[in-house]
Amino acid sequence: MSYAIVCSDLSFAWADGTVVLDGLDAAFGPRRTGLIGVNGSGKSTLLKIIAGELRPGSGTVSVEGEIGHLPQNLVLDGAATVSDLLGISGTRAALHAIERGEATEENFTAVGDGWDVEERARAELDRLGLDHLGLDRTVPTLSGGEAVMVALAAQFLARPDVLLLDEPTNNLDLDARHRLYDAVASWTGVLVVVSHDRELLDRVDEIADLRDGAIRSFGGGLSAYEELLAVEREAAQRTVRAAETDLRRQKRELEEAHVKLARRKRYGNKMYEQKREPKIVMGARKRQAQESAGKHRIMHEERLADARTRLTDAEEAVRDDAEIRIALPATRVPAGRTVATVTGLAAPEPEPATLTELIVRGPERIALTGPNGSGKTTLLRALTGDRVPDGVVVKIGVSGVRYLPQRLDVLDEDLSVLDNVRAAAPSAPVNDIRAGLARFLFRGARAERPAGTLSGGERFRAVLASLLLAEPAPQLLMLDEPTNNLDMASAAQLAQALAAYEGALIVVSHDVPFLRTLGITRRLRMDRTTGLTEVEAT
Known part of the structure; x- marks a missing residue:
């Protein structure tokens, strides 16, 4: 299969030294790919690197064709119009100038092949349910969802060879989401979409899971991927159970070995005290017993250590995201x-x-x-x-x-997670707050981390804790x-x-x-x- 996007040995770190990607290899072909992963795993960063908006610390990115990128957080000019968001204002201005009789070479060059640009723009807006928006309507009058949909319309209007979408369903109402699903289903080029929207992810051709610094790709949508994961998880859990059984057996055998060695030692000491054999013979037997005991103990301790290692490896293979368990x-x-x-x-x-x-x-x-x-x-x-x-x-x-x-944006970035919750519950004992935070997965030193250093998932849990423990x-x-x-x-x-x-x-x-x-x-x-x-x- 030919790949339109190839990332080789990519590494990226923020200015404060936080590593996001380290030696990542990835390739995306001519299909629709759903890129998933936990918050902070580097999905948005990877899209920005592919789009050329961020430069990797090392590694290379090769992209065939023109790239379109819809970021997760749109930065919008308050004076901009729908036409500006669609990227057609220059063409429209030249077209209107020609219609007024200003038939200059500059205007004809600006129009190019875009004589029907307004009709195509209107058709794209209509397809996405934005028929009520005028091309000259200003950005501040749009809702968050309308702004996202106009930005999507701009990408579909431009028809890039490679389209990168980062959480495109955010702020969209149900009708807009279904229109987006249809648009994605009809896309025939290369598409990489970062999303948590299950219905959207069931409409892609493959799932790429960015986890622990590596990407694993699976054919089919999210439901098929989750079925495969369930099979993998069950197999991993069986391995954990087998490793636990082996660990218990090794512990039991080590204890039995210690008991046997203690009995031998007591018997040897008794024979030595009773002097039933020559002293040189009893001394040799004692040294031999000590050496044998040491080797026996080392063997069982090594087996126990191996069993513990197998259990640790098996537990790490079980993909089970931590759960919040609280009572309110x-x-x-x-x-x-x-x-x-x-x-x-x-x-x-x-x-x-x-x-x-x-x-x-x-x-x-x-x-x-x-x-x-x-x-x-x-x-x-x-x-x-x-x-x-x-x-x-x-x-x-x-x-x-x-x-x-x-x-x-309800947290004080300079305060720790603990202090943010204390600000919401000033009379609560610190130990009670720490106990509450532990149930939101902020245990020990994690509760002391400044809010400004949290990943997206951690920030969400901290905000949730500050609300529910208030x-x-x-x-x-x-x-x-x-x-x-x-x-x-x-x-x-x-x-x-x-x-x-x-x-x-x-x-x-x-x-x-x-x-x-x-x-x-x-x-x-x-x-x-x-x-x-x-x-x-x-």
Whole structure:
């Protein structure tokens, strides 16, 4: 198979010396590849190196053809327009100038073959559900999801030979996600997509798993890959069980050997004391017994050490991501208790089912869905008391309210994980906080690490700990697209933590598999025109 991307012996480290990649070899061919791995494993860094945005410390990258790259975090000019994001403003300006009669060589050169650029741009926007956007609309008026989709439209419009997508489904509503799935399914060039979106990863041709500094590739989508992993894990667990049995046997044999040697020593000493044989003979036998005992002991100790090594190797082969295990009884809200009331909700074109009042009762688990830009985040911020819209009244009936925004920027970068949680729970004993952090996988010195040095998965767990261990305990918890930028292990850890949460929960998410794990009891939908409505829970 010919490869369009070949990475040889790649190494990369940040300025502070943190090693991200070390001697990595990778190759991607003319197919759709889903690149997965835990947060901090180097997926985004690898895409940036391939795109030429970062220079590796050593190694080489060879790419055939033009590269298109959609980064995880878009940096947008506040004065830019949709046309600018699509990369067609220069061509449009020259085209409009020619239409006004300015038929200069410069304008014709700028237009090139792009006489239908506006029609093609509109067709691409329409395909991605952005038919309501004008080409001259400015970036600040777009929602986060709309900005991502416009950036995607730009890539599909340019049709590069190699397309690199980094978490493209972040901030996208369900309709936009399905449009993206269709666009990816129709892509015929080289595509490498970093994602945690299970449905997207089931539509690729192969999975490339970046783990422990190396990439393993497997044909098929994520489900097929996970089935293979389950078989590997079961085989590895059988090896662990066999190694444990062998270790127990070696320990038992070593103990038995010690008992036998002790008996021989006592018998030899008795014979020596009774002087039943000549002294020279008894001395020789004693030396021989000591040498034999030493060799016997060394043999069994070596076997025991080998058994321990085999067990360690077997345990390392079992791919089992650490789990969060916590209990949060202080978050409990009695059934039926009113947690929050929002009145004065209005919509431009309300329907009979439109809600003008929202009542949240404990311990409800509410999924809030709807198109990008429909006001979901605005509603959550209103519930926190921040940016309450005119005419809206919010009443909170519990003592603890916590909000996790889309960006995990709620930690003090200069403080340790421990001190960040202490700031959220100032009266809690330090030992209690340490015990709580241990259940979020921050044990010992890991709790002392500054927040600014954490990987993405570690940062997520630290933010989660600061929310759930806070004082007063949060009895209303609101999460805004919590699985954005989370690897699948971290998303599973979030679900584990929320399984212990006993308060009222409101989650804005379009991650359907994740919502299924939460035991959602109520679904609300926010729409730009019809406002807030209740939909049937599934």
